[in-house]
Amino acid sequence: MRIGELARRTGVSERSLRYYEKQQLLTSERTPGGQREYGEWAVDRVIRIQVLFAAGLNSTKIGQLLPCMRDPDGAPSERADGLLVAELAGERQRIDRMIADLVRTRDVLDEVIDTASQPGRERAAA
Structure with missing residues (x-):
């Protein structure tokens, strides 16, 4: 999905999604034209990021925490x-x-x- 669709599905601005990428909280693939493409997994990731920001965690702490959280389809990648x-x-x-x-x-x-x-x-x- 493109950045606009991810923004609509999560209620998060495109600007915030770009910030998440800059902070390495979110990744995307690029089309030959340079547009961002996200997998379905990105919806859950963005919602998690939003919850953690709302709890008062900063982007550095969230970046440390995300790999330790269980993904909807599997185990955490780190402890x-x-x-x-x-x-x-x-x-x-x-x-x-x-x-x-x-x-x-x-x-x-x-x-x-x-x-x-x-x-x-x-x-x-x-």
Whole structure:
């Protein structure tokens, strides 16, 4: 598939896909005319990359991690070494803290919404 189709299927801009290639997170073949061609596997790869970016990982860490992740059709091509495992454990702790912070924030919002939704709780005009 061409870059435009991959962008449509994943919801990721063509510019981002080019960036992923530049960072060696994604590879493509080139047609005789120089256009990028991707296999069906690229859809899953791009979705994984997006999930990892959304979790706050940088492109270097993602590049280290991707070969250690199981592809939909097989086993990982590499095993994470002890240093990468330690770094990923730290990332997991950071994500756990973010989740806890978000839950606390949601609880505060729920309280404000609940209080504001009760009858007779409208603020008096100043």
